[in-house]
Amino acid sequence: MIGAVVEGDPEVIISAPAKIEEAGPGSITFLANPAYEHHLYTTGASAVLVGLDFTPREAVSSTLLRVADVYGTVSNLLAVYQQDEAAKTKREVSAHAAVDPSATLGENVRIGKFSVVESGASIGADTVILDQVYVGPNVSIGKNCVLYPGVRVLRGCVLGDDCILHANVVVGGDGFGFAPDPETGRYNKVPQIGNVVIHDRVEIGASTTIDRATMGATVIHSGVKLDNLIQVAHNVEIGENTVIAALAGIAGSAKIGKNCRIGGQVGIGGHCKLADGTQVQAQSGVINNITKPGAKLGGSPHMHYPDYLRSYAVFKHLPSVVAKLRKEIMELKGRMGE
Amino acid sequence: MIGAVVEGDPEVIISAPAKIEEAGPGSITFLANPAYEHHLYTTGASAVLVGLDFTPREAVSSTLLRVADVYGTVSNLLAVYQQDEAAKTKREVSAHAAVDPSATLGENVRIGKFSVVESGASIGADTVILDQVYVGPNVSIGKNCVLYPGVRVLRGCVLGDDCILHANVVVGGDGFGFAPDPETGRYNKVPQIGNVVIHDRVEIGASTTIDRATMGATVIHSGVKLDNLIQVAHNVEIGENTVIAALAGIAGSAKIGKNCRIGGQVGIGGHCKLADGTQVQAQSGVINNITKPGAKLGGSPHMHYPDYLRSYAVFKHLPSVVAKLRKEIMELKGRMGE
């Protein structure tokens, strides 16, 4: 099935995958990261996937299965064991769902219990809407998507094909736009009449929120992966295959390039443009445009990350660094007759 | 309709608003921020709102509409195009909702599908409760509010008039209160018997959470605007017209004044009091009372924000700053005969 070169007992029977440090008889595991190699010599796993050119330093009791791409093979194997809600559920519209007669459902669409599909919405073939989901008026969802329980996609938002939205994601809340009234100090709401457009193969983590644009669209391009509890504000644009970790906040109208990697709890300031391949260290804050592709950023406000680490290394000892300089100056003064 | 002074073709036909850099024929846009002026000379918009005293530097092909308050006019125009869930839905109690017979509903109230209104709750006239919302026992909601899908308002909490709660907001979760048992190291729950009181014209972003008080109330005063994914802990009080950006956390019993502006990912420490008009830069942490109104804060722990930037400017070059001082001291030592 996986095209491996077998080294050891070819008759070994495998029932489930496991992590190398937890694996017991009957399980298959893998070794890709050299830092875990020591587990190979003590694991109880019946079989271990390793690279084609891996050479063990000690005796191995498990059967070795040599493959060209260890991570890829693991991923394929896990998919066999995957039994998620979408895979398990019957392809039907639940009698407990409320689907407006004007909505359009493709072939083989499932709508779960207590889910709502509002007027004018359309849902592509093979898409699974699990329970307690809200699909608002005129929303368009592509083919083969999965929307987990509690997802809310509000009026007029658009999803492409093969997207996964995890539980309690909100797409299309109003952007945070208010016009201050200089006389009263009150803030008047600026209506948010744009939408959110999400392209293909986008995965969005639990409880992440993506606001609709004031005008136009907040755009998430193909292949973007967002972790949990991320805030994406109105009129933001995120480029293809960019990955963002949990609790990051992207302020209004920021434009993030392709293939960027944004760490957890990062803040990207309003209207900032990040070039393709920008990498931002966790907890950093980016406050203006990054024009050079592939920059590595850290600190708040951001700076070149290696420079941040060098400055921070001095900061860690700042009291003694300053005290030493003072002492040397004092000694010089003393020697000059003070 | 907007009382504009027309400069150009008065017969131009407009069908929708758009952003100046994206606008095409038939659309109306606006120019308020001078940083966007260059778009004016290339926009495809049929009409552009500008200030009464704006003087173009180049030729403009669009019709100019001069108004005194550009942002205010845009806001009014957008409202015409606004077609949100609340505006679109029929004013009725859905047959799919579960409303306790002891609940009181004002005139023209809408309750959406799979929403719950528990015993003793009251909902004011013209309020729209969208689908899949939970209104707990003895909750009181004022007039003309909108609660988006997935909102949870728990037992005994109170909302004023004209409030908007976006999808998946939670009002009235238990405060995070535990009494450590010194013998076992376990934490025993301190019951949270207070509530949350939200005054008029408050807007709360998607998935924001506001905890109930241990005793008394967590209070959000009139006109407060909270962005998405904000944590407001038990017994916090937030003053009128204060605005807080996404992912900020306000710890227990903090009291924030009126007209404050709190940036994204800011932390306000427990029991801290912030004077009216305090401004806190994104990602900063406030750890004690701010008594002077209008202070601008940055850093974690906080300091005067301009001072933070000055210190940070030195920090950015800290290794070379220190190296240069060391070198000069070495040179002095050398010249003194070492």
Added chain:
Amino acid sequence: MIGAVVEGDPEVIISAPAKIEEAGPGSITFLANPAYEHHLYTTGASAVLVGLDFTPREAVSSTLLRVADVYGTVSNLLAVYQQDEAAKTKREVSAHAAVDPSATLGENVRIGKFSVVESGASIGADTVILDQVYVGPNVSIGKNCVLYPGVRVLRGCVLGDDCILHANVVVGGDGFGFAPDPETGRYNKVPQIGNVVIHDRVEIGASTTIDRATMGATVIHSGVKLDNLIQVAHNVEIGENTVIAALAGIAGSAKIGKNCRIGGQVGIGGHCKLADGTQVQAQSGVINNITKPGAKLGGSPHMHYPDYLRSYAVFKHLPSVVAKLRKEIMELKGRMGE
């Protein structure tokens, strides 16, 4: 009822608890923190709980009730007044719930309106599932738990006894695992086939998300208390009685010891191990293993917290510190004849 030594009117009638600064006639309050002592002399409370050895500095008009453990007594008293959703609701399976016939319900279980219990799930005796909750396939929930509205517990996850999950908590979303395709730059999803195992007496705040493991389990041990809007990534383990404040993010495979205290908005890096009793200051970032129990950490990246404060104290005045050193060196240079 509370075994107090009464000092003052023993006939005083008490109807409700209140905070000392807000308490009026008929209310009972408490004084445990000396910082609030001044309120004792002005409070309108009819009775005040104080410690056995407390000596007032001024005259007190309220009746004093002396007890050995003020906080513990308050907690017990509040429990009498506690009237939460779980306590109030009828013990029944709502006619508006959808419970799969293959699910197992213990005695006295309540399932609320529009809640779903999927195939193979089991729920222990006396557990209250409130409205609009999702309990996925093969989920196991122990005895005497409370799941507030909007909670989602996905396929195969396990909860112990006496757990409280607040509104909109998500347990068992997919971990954030992707394998980059070096040729296309795309990320392929790594199936997440593990689960989440939560032990006894765990309380989880509103909208917190806990991801399922890639393989094996994400584990939350007994007595852990998590605040609102926290991200717990795949394969994380959190030790007994550890407490984590709001908006913290725990990255993949981190192992946090017992009795740790993690502040708000803290980030814990992937694979980091924290020894028992580690304390992390709000907004800090931990980026490698902490092996010594009881360490106090601050800063991002983390350092010993008292050292962080000392360095930060110099940072606050960094421009003037550096300017002064430069000036002294210049003076020395001048005196040496430059």
